Amino acid sequence: MEAVDQAFVSLKHWIVGLFPPVAQPWASILLSITPILIFFPLLFGITTILERKGLGRMQNRLGPNRVGPAGFFQFIADGLKMLTKEDIVPRAADHAVHFIAPFVLLVPVLLAFSVLPYGRNMVPIDIDSGLLFFFAVGSATELSVFMAGWSSCNKYSLLGAMRGIAQMISYELPLVLASLTVVMMVGSLRLTEIVDAQSVPYWPWLPRWHVFTPWGCAGFLLFLVAATAESNRTPFDIPEAESEIIAGYLVEYSGFKYALFFLGEYLGLFAVSSLGITLFLGGWLPPFAFLSFIPSWLWFFVKLLSMIFLFIWIRGTLPRLRTDQLMAFAWKFMLPMTLINIVAAALWHFSRGWEVPFALGLRWLSCAAILVVPYWIFGRAVATRFAKRIYRYAT
Amino acid sequence: MLGSGIAKGMIETARNFVGSYTDESRLVTVEYPEERLPLKEASRNFPFLVYDGEDAAPGLRCVACQICEKECPPQCIYIVKDTAKKPDYLGKMQFQPRVFDIDVSVCMSCQICVEVCPFEAIKMDTEYELSTSDRFDGLLLKKEDLWKSNEYYQKIHPTEATEVDRRLAEEKAKAEAKAKADAEKAKAAADAKKAATATAATPSAPTSPAA
Amino acid sequence: MDAGFVIIAALTVVSALAAMSLRNLVHCALCLTITFASLAALYLKLNAQFVGLAQVLVYIGAVAILIVFAILLTRSDDQTPRAAILSPAWWVGAGVAVAAFCVLAAAICSSAIVKTASTTAPAISVEGIGDKLMKDYVLPLEVIGLLLTAALIGAVIIAMQERKQT
Numbered sequence: 001m002e003a004v005d006q007a008f009v010s011l012k013h014w015i016v017g018l019f020p021p022v023a024q025p026w027a028s029i030l031l032s033i034t035p036i037l038i039f040f041p042l043l044f045g046i047t048t049i050l051e052r053k054g055l056g057r058m059q060n061r062l063g064p065n066r067v068g069p070a071g072f073f074q075f076i077a078d079g080l081k082m083l084t085k086e087d088i089v090p091r092a093a094d095h096a097v098h099f100i101a102p103f104v105l106l107v108p109v110l111l112a113f114s115v116l117p118y119g120r121n122m123v124p125i126d127i128d129s130g131l132l133f134f135f136a137v138g139s140a141t142e143l144s145v146f147m148a149g150w151s152s153c154n155k156y157s158l159l160g161a162m163r164g165i166a167q168m169i170s171y172e173l174p175l176v177l178a179s180l181t182v183v184m185m186v187g188s189l190r191l192t193e194i195v196d197a198q199s200v201p202y203w204p205w206l207p208r209w210h211v212f213t214p215w216g217c218a219g220f221l222l223f224l225v226a227a228t229a230e231s232n233r234t235p236f237d238i239p240e241a242e243s244e245i246i247a248g249y250l251v252e253y254s255g256f257k258y259a260l261f262f263l264g265e266y267l268g269l270f271a272v273s274s275l276g277i278t279l280f281l282g283g284w285l286p287p288f289a290f291l292s293f294i295p296s297w298l299w300f301f302v303k304l305l306s307m308i309f310l311f312i313w314i315r316g317t318l319p320r321l322r323t324d325q326l327m328a329f330a331w332k333f334m335l336p337m338t339l340i341n342i343v344a345a346a347l348w349h350f351s352r353g354w355e356v357p358f359a360l361g362l363r364w365l366s367c368a369a370i371l372v373v374p375y376w377i378f379g380r381a382v383a384t385r386f387a388k389r390i391y392r393y394a395t
Numbered sequence: 396m397l398g399s400g401i402a403k404g405m406i407e408t409a410r411n412f413v414g415s416y417t418d419e420s421r422l423v424t425v426e427y428p429e430e431r432l433p434l435k436e437a438s439r440n441f442p443f444l445v446y447d448g449e450d451a452a453p454g455l456r457c458v459a460c461q462i463c464e465k466e467c468p469p470q471c472i473y474i475v476k477d478t479a480k481k482p483d484y485l486g487k488m489q490f491q492p493r494v495f496d497i498d499v500s501v502c503m504s505c506q507i508c509v510e511v512c513p514f515e516a517i518k519m520d521t522e523y524e525l526s527t528s529d530r531f532d533g534l535l536l537k538k539e540d541l542w543k544s545n546e547y548y549q550k551i552h553p554t555e556a557t558e559v560d561r562r563l564a565e566e567k568a569k570a571e572a573k574a575k576a577d578a579e580k581a582k583a584a585a586d587a588k589k590a591a592t593a594t595a596a597t598p599s600a601p602t603s604p605a606a
Numbered sequence: 607m608d609a610g611f612v613i614i615a616a617l618t619v620v621s622a623l624a625a626m627s628l629r630n631l632v633h634c635a636l637c638l639t640i641t642f643a644s645l646a647a648l649y650l651k652l653n654a655q656f657v658g659l660a661q662v663l664v665y666i667g668a669v670a671i672l673i674v675f676a677i678l679l680t681r682s683d684d685q686t687p688r689a690a691i692l693s694p695a696w697w698v699g700a701g702v703a704v705a706a707f708c709v710l711a712a713a714i715c716s717s718a719i720v721k722t723a724s725t726t727a728p729a730i731s732v733e734g735i736g737d738k739l740m741k742d743y744v745l746p747l748e749v750i751g752l753l754l755t756a757a758l759i760g761a762v763i764i765a766m767q768e769r770k771q772t
Contacts, residue, residue, distance in 0.1 A: 057415040058408045062424045097632065129655045129732050136659040139667025143639060146674045150632055162678060165671060172667075189732055317408045318401065379397030 005295040008035070009121050032124040036113050043304075044266045045075035051312050058316035085255035090153055093252060097151035102253075102260035105144035108137040109264050112271045117192050119284045119297030130191040131183060134275055135176055138230070141268065142168045145239070148261070149249035160248025163323050164232065164239030170330040171229035171236075175272075177338035178222040181215050181345040182279045195283035202360070204289065209282035214367040215345035220280040222338055224310075227276060229330070231269040233311060235318040236326055240265075273307040274300075333378065337371075344370040436552060439519035441499045442508055444542040447484055451542045452491075456516035458483065459492040463508035463517055471501035472508065483514075484563065485570050495538040499525060515559050521551050610651060618644040631677055639670040656732050 003010075012031045019027040049072055053063030065071040089098055115130040117123045127133060142165050149161020183189060186197045201207045210216030229236040239248040250261055277283060281303055284296035321329065344367040351363045414421035425432050446454035459476040475494035483489045508517050520543070527533030549556040621640040628634045642665040649658030693699075714720065739747050 054412070057422075058412045060411055060415060060421055060423055062422070062426070065426075094630070094632070097636065127655065129659055132656070132659045132663070132732070136662035136667065139663050142667065142671055143636075143674070146671070146678070147636070150674075150678065158678065162675075165675070169668070169671060187733070313405060313408060313412075316412075317404045376396065382397070 005120055005297075007295075008119070008297065033114065036124065037110070040113065040267055040270055041263060043270065044263055045079065046072075047266060047270075047308055048078065049074045050308070051315070054309065054312045055316050058313070079259070082259035083256055087255045087257065088252075090252055092153040094151040094153065097147050098252070099257075101144050101147040101151060102257050102264065104147060105141055105264035106260060106267070108140040109267045109271055111137045113267075113274075115191055116271070116274045116278060117195055117283055118274075118300050119295065122284075122297060123192055126190065126192055129189040131179060131189045131194075131275075131279075134191075134271075135172075135179075138268075138272070139172060141264070144264075145249055148253065152249070152252035154252055157249045157251045160239050160251070164249055167232070167236060167239065167323070167326055167330075168230060170327055171226045171334070174222055174330060174334035174338045175226035175230060177335070178219045178226060178341065179275075179279055180338075181219045181341055182210055184342070184345055185210070185215075185349060191278050191283075195278055195285065198282040199285055201289070207282060207285065207287050209280065209285070209287075211280045211282075213348060214364055214371060215341055215348055216280055218337070218341050218344070218371045220276065222334060222341065223276050223280065226334065227269075227272040228311065228314065229326070230272060231265055233269065234315040235321050238320060238323055238326065269308075269311065270304065273304055273311070277303045277307060337375065340371060340374055344368075434521050436554065438521050439504055439506060440521055440523050441502055441504060441519070441525070441536070442497060442517050442541070443520040443522075444495065444538065445516055445518055445545055445548050446542050447545050449544075451539075451544075453481060454544075455491060455542060456483070456514050457492055457495065458489040458514055458516070459495075460490075460513070462511050462513070466507050466511045468505060468507065469501045469503055471498040472496070473498075485567060492538060495541060497536050497541060498534060499536055500530070500534040515563065518548055518552070518555070518559075611648075614644050614647045614651065618648070632674070635670065635673050635677060638673065639666055642666050642670065654730070656730070656735055 012028070015031060016024050016028050049064070052074070053065075053071065056063030063071060064074045067073045067077045089095060112134050114124040115127060115133050117126075123130075145161050145164045145168065149157045149159075149164070152158075182194060186194050188194065198208050198210060202212075206212060211220045228234075232240050240250055250258060253261060277300065284300040286292045286294060286296075286299050347370060348363060348367050351359075351366070354363065356362060411421055416422075445456050446452075447456065448454040459474055461474050461476075464470075464472040464474045473494065473496040474492050477491045477493035479491070480488045481491050504519070506519055509519055525534070545556070545560070549560075618641055621637045621644065625634045625637040625641060628637060642661065646658045646661040646665070649661055
């Protein structure tokens with residue numbers, strides 16, 4: 001199934017060949033980015049409806065089921081609603097900054113999509129420091145939160161913006177440090193090389209994905225938590241939840257600009273999920289060799305959908321963390337655990353040359369011990385604070 | 396261990412998710428207006444008038460006594476008595492209402508009209524889909540909108556209706572028994588009178604025949 | 607001296623001038639961020655990937671946020687001055703700026719970088735930078751780390767003291 005796997009690549013080469021040589025670089029660039037611009041907003045629409053129906057089923061109810069078959073055209077109805085709503089800007093607001101803020105969110109997030117490998121030979125831009133590029137543009141999105149909160153000339157949106165920025169910069173550190181272990185072990189920042197390093201399985205039934213190593217498993221979990229916090233999703237959605245300070249920094253945005261913020265947030269979620277898949281879950285690689293007849297971009301899409309479902313599942317399960325609980329969690333738990341994870345990854349690397357019997361098992365156990373023992377100690381230390389509550393009057 | 400609560404919560408949500416497709420009790424949504432929740436028997440919304448039998452106008456139990464109009468707290472009932480009379484279920488001639496209006500935008504469903512009606516003529520309906528686009532005339536229910544048959548009453552409040560029917564049947568039986576007893580007494584009195592006139596008339600039998 | 611360089615350089619200069627002279631403080635901070643971004647574009651144009659991306663990550667992602675946090679936490683009301691702040695002795699400042707520029711230009715033009723013309727740009731990878739940092743320049747790296755730790759502890763102590771006073 002090589003042809004199906006490389007279908008998009010060959011299609012792009014054929015179309016670029018139709019242009020005159022002077023216009024070919026431009027055509028190539030446009031053809032690389034247009035599918036991203038079409039596909040991911042469509043996936044955003046489908047994700048909103050999957051989220052509403054998934055959350056509904058988890059909460060013993062149906063989701064929207066009136067528009068389209070089983071309600072799957074609801075995102076079209078929502079999009080039309082957002083487009084036709086009146087765009088209200090407060091009179092005292094800073095109009096220029098208020099207008100630009102959604103774009104400052106969207107543009108870096110779309111830039112981040114350009115270095116991710118979506119399939120075999122399917123990276124829009126394959127630069128040497130792809131991971132660094134991703135984190136650099138990811139950190140530029142925090143400025144839009146400030147711009148949105150400040151320009152609304154509303155003290156509640158300012159408070160919400162402050163909390164939002166504090167949350168985003170606190171969780172950026174565990175995100176980067178969790179990815180650092182992967183870079184350490186692979187030895188390169190290039191995302192295609194990171195995927196290639198996960199291609200040869202240990203045994204036919206165990207892929208060499210980073211998530212199947214102790215440091216990779218812990219790193220993936222830490223990455224997952226930090227990614228949830230970076231995209232402002234439950235349980236970390238204090239800045240923008242409906243029952244919080246009236247939607248925080250987004251309160252003065254209506255209609256299309258709100259839809260752009262929404263789009264930017266979900267696109268950020270897709271980008272960081274795709275990065276997690278590339279770093280830890282083997283990117284576009286199939287888990288077992290006999291499944292390689294399924295195209296690589298389809299594997300990537302399946303993994304992306306399962307990550308999205310995981311985020312929806314977590315959203316349906318957990319209550320929201322308060323801001324101080326959130327910050328304490330980032331600085332007092334996540335950061336030490338990521339540093340310990342780096343030590344465990346270093347042990348894994350240096351123990352590669354062990355010649356004792358059951359070397360793999362021994363390496364696994366020792367690295368896991370380095371990670372699990374501090375986790376367990378920390379759990380015991382805070383268990384007193386989370387003791388079972390005694391209610392005096394309620395039975 | 397830290398994190399076990401999260402794991403337990405996620406298992407529960409997963410069970411809800413999967414169960415909502417397979418298990419009846421895990422998906423309790425009633426898709427109105429295609430499906431409706433069955434109402435309890437004692438539910439009530441606004442009043443209606445009961446008529447016995449097939450035809451509404453001759454079978455209407457209401458005799459326009461206007462007790463409900465006087466007892467209604469927000470005064471939402473408006474009754475105008477008709478000049479013509481009609482027989483009720485016992486055969487006695489009773490008044491009937493020409494106009495019987497209830498303004499359901501005012502009615503507060505307190506059921507006082509039902510409690511004070513001596514003729515079991517007005518009962519509480521369970522109909523709740525009464526929305527209309529006309530705020531004034533659309534919410535003024537007239538006699539023709541209000542009268543519904545006794546079968547309908549049996550359907551929506553079976554226990555109450557059976558009780559009412561039993562009581563009315565009892566009354567009817569009592570009235571019939573009384574009527575029969577009266578008739579027998581009258582017959583006996585007539586017989587006695589006939590015997591008395593016959594005995595009084597026998598001394599002068601051939602000349603004056605019994606009148 | 608191609609079109610790309612001219613555009614990026616013009617953007618840098620214009621946004622730097624705007625950052626100096628705009629009246630609204632938040633607009634100044636945002637124009638400074640544009641300056642940072644165009645500097646990063648210049649680095650990327652010179653194929654210095656690590657420096658360019660680190661410029662975005664550090665300056666736009668951290669320093670600009672720091673500046674806006676400082677504005678956020680210290681200026682609660684919008685005190686935009688009505689008239690542009692222009693002192694009567696503005697020619698003194700202009701003269702000092704021109705003198706400084708001339709000194710810097712003279713120093714750069716007579717330095718070794720301009721004299722030894724290199725034909726090809728050196729291909730520096732992130733791995734090479736990491737290598738150099740950990741082998742040849744490990745002492746400055748550790749000293750910088752120590753300095754940052756001291757700054758972090760100092761910030762925590764200042765914040766804690768403020769809480770104890772209230």
